[in-house]
Amino acid sequence: MTDDESLASTHDHVDEIAKQWQRERPDLNPNPMLPIGRIYRLHQHLRTAIETVHQQFGLATGEFDVLATLLRNGDPYCMTPTALFRSAMLTSGAMTNRLNRLEKAGLIERIHDQNDRRSLLVQLSKDGKALIDQMIVEHLKIENELLNNLTQEDQTQLNTLLKKWLSAFE
Numbered sequence: 564m565t566d567d568e569s570l571a572s573t574h575d576h577v578d579e580i581a582k583q584w585q586r587e588r589p590d591l592n593p594n595p596m597l598p599i600g601r602i603y604r605l606h607q608h609l610r611t612a613i614e615t616v617h618q619q620f621g622l623a624t625g626e627f628d629v630l631a632t633l634l635r636n637g638d639p640y641c642m643t644p645t646a647l648f649r650s651a652m653l654t655s656g657a658m659t660n661r662l663n664r665l666e667k668a669g670l671i672e673r674i675h676d677q678n679d680r681r682s683l684l685v686q687l688s689k690d691g692k693a694l695i696d697q698m699i700v701e702h703l704k705i706e707n708e709l710l711n712n713l714t715q716e717d718q719t720q721l722n723t724l725l726k727k728w729l730s731a732f733e
Contacts, residue, residue, distance in 0.1 A: 577601050609709055616705045620698050621668075625651070627702070629661050630670060630695040633687045640687035641674070647685055670694060 577600040581593040610624075617627045632650050633640045642650075648658035662685060665671040670691030676682040687695065710718055 616701050634695045641684045
């Protein structure tokens with residue numbers, strides 16, 4: 564028996580929920596609940612594991628996201644607050660709160676835009692860059708661990724399917 568055949572013969576929590584719906588409402592097709600329920604439950608597990616890594620560095624996931632966005636933007640690790648909140652898909656108020664906390668912790672600096680003195684830019688501080696350089700290693704390490712029970716082929720197939728599905732929304 565292959566791993567896929569073994570997996571197909573096992574039942575998980577989502578299968579039990581679908582079974583209950585079939586019993587109570589046999590007129591309904593619960594099949595859409597299967598992948599969506601599993602993605603929802605996976606999200607909870609993934610979020611918990613990733614947040615634990617971020618908390619080890621004293622940051623919330625949203626604060627990690629700001630620092631990571633600045634880092635991946637490239638040297639000089641600087642963006643406008645508007646570009647940051649669009650990248651993170653947040654409200655400007657939520658971004659302002661994150662920036663305030665990160666600035667207070669000395670991880671970012673708000674500097675005047677040389678091209679427009681009325682505008683401010685957000686830039687990684689030296690400490691912020693050192694921290695995010697360290698954090699991204701641990702962040703990717705946990706993500707690799709979270710995927711370790713999938714083969715590379717499984718990961719590629721999953722990524723292709725999720726990308727196809729997500730593209731319908733974006």
